[in-house]
Amino acid sequence: MQFHSYGSTDPGKKRDHNEDNFYINEEVGLHILCDGMGGHQAGEVASAMAIKGVSEIVTENKDIIERYESDPSLDNRDKVFNLLRNSIIKTSRNIFNDAKANPDRTGMGTTLDLVLMTQNNAILAHVGDSRIFLKREDIVHQMSEDHSVYYHLVKQGVSKEEAKKHPQAQALIQGVGSQEYVEVDVLHIELLPNDTFLMCSDGLSDYTDEQKINQLMNDNDLQEVPKKCIEFANDAGGKDNITTIVVQATTESEQKKLKNIDAKVKALQSMPLFAELEYNELIKVLNNMVYKTYQDQDVIIQEGDQGEELFIIVTGNVDITKQGCHIGSFSNGDYIGEMSLIDGEPRSASVISKGVSNLLSISKDKFSAMLQVESHVAIKLMWCFLKRLNSTLRKTDDEVVKVKAELEKLKK
Numbered sequence: 001m002q003f004h005s006y007g008s009t010d011p012g013k014k015r016d017h018n019e020d021n022f023y024i025n026e027e028v029g030l031h032i033l034c035d036g037m038g039g040h041q042a043g044e045v046a047s048a049m050a051i052k053g054v055s056e057i058v059t060e061n062k063d064i065i066e067r068y069e070s071d072p073s074l075d076n077r078d079k080v081f082n083l084l085r086n087s088i089i090k091t092s093r094n095i096f097n098d099a100k101a102n103p104d105r106t107g108m109g110t111t112l113d114l115v116l117m118t119q120n121n122a123i124l125a126h127v128g129d130s131r132i133f134l135k136r137e138d139i140v141h142q143m144s145e146d147h148s149v150y151y152h153l154v155k156q157g158v159s160k161e162e163a164k165k166h167p168q169a170q171a172l173i174q175g176v177g178s179q180e181y182v183e184v185d186v187l188h189i190e191l192l193p194n195d196t197f198l199m200c201s202d203g204l205s206d207y208t209d210e211q212k213i214n215q216l217m218n219d220n221d222l223q224e225v226p227k228k229c230i231e232f233a234n235d236a237g238g239k240d241n242i243t244t245i246v247v248q249a250t251t252e253s254e255q256k257k258l259k260n261i262d263a264k265v266k267a268l269q270s271m272p273l274f275a276e277l278e279y280n281e282l283i284k285v286l287n288n289m290v291y292k293t294y295q296d297q298d299v300i301i302q303e304g305d306q307g308e309e310l311f312i313i314v315t316g317n318v319d320i321t322k323q324g325c326h327i328g329s330f331s332n333g334d335y336i337g338e339m340s341l342i343d344g345e346p347r348s349a350s351v352i353s354k355g356v357s358n359l360l361s362i363s364k365d366k367f368s369a370m371l372q373v374e375s376h377v378a379i380k381l382m383w384c385f386l387k388r389l390n391s392t393l394r395k396t397d398d399e400v401v402k403v404k405a406e407l408e409k410l411k412k
Contacts, residue, residue: 316357
């Protein structure tokens, strides 16, 4: 794995000290950014403790990361997820207890963003309202979701306009050390060459949107990007501490692998079921899917078997048969078995690979577990599902009307 990373921090124009901290360990591929909070410079203590605590736990257990690099199985990936989650949870508890023992540090805490680069993959961890952006093929996507009152309300279905009116819209729901236990967002991303991450505290993000982030990242000299971001934020007012880390993947992957990564995302984007999802939400769905390759004449679905998976064709072709008769064919972007995610009824037809085909699948259990954790994704998916069901029912009604009309003609 090859990557380049650079970081910089600045107190800004309004603060007399800097409560932000950042950490880069290129040997492990570990990048951490923290934005501390709390009076009497306690925020500086919290961010420093978070950097030290998380980095030590992760580096002491780098054998878990190395096993994942040598064998990037889902089981090994989950072990890395758990390592990152547990390192942040343990560190949060330590900061919380330190604040209890030292009254002058009461209420201290910190945001924490983490990017771990492993072979051709990146794993992200996030708590708070610092942000992680991904620039891919000249488009910038925000990959983290703020743990603020505003974002919480939006995720619950409140309109953005109404959420902004809340008197504590920008207040954090959770931070590392602000409470004894924190819930950590973790996300896996398959990397493409030149994928670039920008991690930043709100000293920058408060002045920007994705379009401006794209402009700031549009520099041939990667080392200049953090400096350029800080200059921009200070010119805009510099009301807070400003910290940025930029990480760019430079791995030359196989062209076939690159096409597969791109095809996976596009396959999801083409599905009506996922039409309302943001880019980072699509990646969350992908994190719960399995990529499978089938050879010519392999049976993907057997008629009569219990339906427990949704399949999406990434590349290739499949034949649909019922009681041995060919009734249709599907190809790239088509999907099979969405109803199995809801009712789990026996399959009504068989699906057989025609030549080599590559499919994504998600089980009913994985789908249900994801919806329980990601309530805002659940709302969007259920809305899309209802729209698709409504469209199907309307078409069925139209067909019934046509059949009735034909029957009436025959009677006459």
